[in-house]
Amino acid sequence: MDDAQLLQFFRDPKTRQSAFKALLQQYQSRVYAHVYRMVGQAEDAADLTQEVFVRVWNKLDGFEGRSKLYTWIYRIATNEALAHLEKRRRHQPTALEESGLSRAPEPFASEDLDPEKIARYLQQAMDTLPPRQRQVFLLRYYEDMPYQDMAAVLETSEGALKATYHHAVQKIQKQLLAALARLD
Amino acid sequence: MKPTEPQAPYPNGSNPDGPAPEIRSELDALAPGLNAMLDRAATAPLPGTGAEEQKQLEAAILARIQVQEPKGLSGEGPLRPRNHIRHLRSWSAAVAVVAVVLFAGWYALDQAGQGPSTPNPDAAACQSFDCQLQRLDDQQLSALVHQVVWEAPDDALLEAAAAEVSWTMSAEVWQESADALLEDLTEEELGTLLNL
Numbered sequence: 001m002d003d004a005q006l007l008q009f010f011r012d013p014k015t016r017q018s019a020f021k022a023l024l025q026q027y028q029s030r031v032y033a034h035v036y037r038m039v040g041q042a043e044d045a046a047d048l049t050q051e052v053f054v055r056v057w058n059k060l061d062g063f064e065g066r067s068k069l070y071t072w073i074y075r076i077a078t079n080e081a082l083a084h085l086e087k088r089r090r091h092q093p094t095a096l097e098e099s100g101l102s103r104a105p106e107p108f109a110s111e112d113l114d115p116e117k118i119a120r121y122l123q124q125a126m127d128t129l130p131p132r133q134r135q136v137f138l139l140r141y142y143e144d145m146p147y148q149d150m151a152a153v154l155e156t157s158e159g160a161l162k163a164t165y166h167h168a169v170q171k172i173q174k175q176l177l178a179a180l181a182r183l184d
Numbered sequence: 185m186k187p188t189e190p191q192a193p194y195p196n197g198s199n200p201d202g203p204a205p206e207i208r209s210e211l212d213a214l215a216p217g218l219n220a221m222l223d224r225a226a227t228a229p230l231p232g233t234g235a236e237e238q239k240q241l242e243a244a245i246l247a248r249i250q251v252q253e254p255k256g257l258s259g260e261g262p263l264r265p266r267n268h269i270r271h272l273r274s275w276s277a278a279v280a281v282v283a284v285v286l287f288a289g290w291y292a293l294d295q296a297g298q299g300p301s302t303p304n305p306d307a308a309a310c311q312s313f314d315c316q317l318q319r320l321d322d323q324q325l326s327a328l329v330h331q332v333v334w335e336a337p338d339d340a341l342l343e344a345a346a347a348e349v350s351w352t353m354s355a356e357v358w359q360e361s362a363d364a365l366l367e368d369l370t371e372e373e374l375g376t377l378l379n380l
Contacts, residue, residue, distance in 0.1 A: 021246070024246075036231070057249045122221070176218065
């Protein structure tokens with residue numbers, strides 16, 4: 001079902017629920033993955049994904065189609081995740097340190113080739129990025145989002161986004177490639 | 185460094201085959217070798233992405249919107265425990281915010297030499313957000329704040345308000361819809377309301 005059909009069905013009270021279920025099937029896991037990578041905790045990601053789709057339900061009637069539907073949903077998801085990160089920072093300024101997330105990843109040993117461990121180190125590396133750099137990296141690398149679309153989502157220029165992406169990649173590279181070199 | 189062909193599917197991204205070639209090339213230019221590492225990490229499932237967990241999440245979302253729809257308001261429903269706590273916290277804090285807003289309105293009216301029982305009858309003379317806010321009655325104001333709190337919660341602000349004010353309001357008042365009041369508000373005005 002494409003966006004136009006989905007919106008058409010959503011706006012018809014008789015097919016509203018089924019259209020929303022179709023929307024969930026189409027976007028829920030992607031939104032969850034995006035939010036998880038932003039916040040780094042599964043339970044928080046699930047809570048935030050709920051909030052995102054409740055907002056989508058409430059606001060979808062007003063969606064004017066000036067962007068793609070997924071861009072609009074990702075904008076909501078990104079804003080929810082950023083607000084959560086800001087709240088976490090304000091309420092628990094030392095939480096990251098306590099959880100070890102702010103530490104640089106531990107050096108990789110050869111047995112750390114286990115993908116789950118690498119994924120965990122990668123998440124830790126992403127958690128050390130400032131929220132803006134993190135979201136730009138996620139949208140670009142995992143969502144294949146063109147800079148033009150990102151500029152619409154994040155309300156900034158393409159040049160600024162490219163610079164931000166560059167900085168994010170450099171920081172992740174700094175933490176992970178040293179380990180990769182040891183593995184080679 | 186290794187070539188950057190995808191080594192594994194990316195089940196949790198928007199593209200199951202992994203990043204598009206141009207994005208991989210871009211990353212290669214910026215950070216040679218990082219593609220290979222990210223490919224390997226992508227073979228590990230993200231926590232919470234199992235079929236059963238996603239099914240439960242979908243059920244939780246559907247339960248919330250189905251309960252919410254008849255009232256057209258605040259997403260009340262069978263919340264998961266953590267959301268329930270958050271909901272209660274926002275609820276009590278929202279009461280405090282209403283008290284703050286009401287006090288601000290009364291104070292402003294008092295300073296202007298008007299009583300709240302004699303609102304400006306000339307709507308055209310009251311175009312500003314602040315002015316219109318002061319003209320709202322208790323029910324309108326509470327509904328508005330309820331809606332704002334639900335749509336744009338700011339726990340830190342609300343908790344700070346809750347610490348300052350103790351105030352109660354009947355549950356019925358909270359059920360009033362604020363949709364009409366919200367239609368013309370900009371994000372800045374909502375921010376103003378939350379920061380009163």
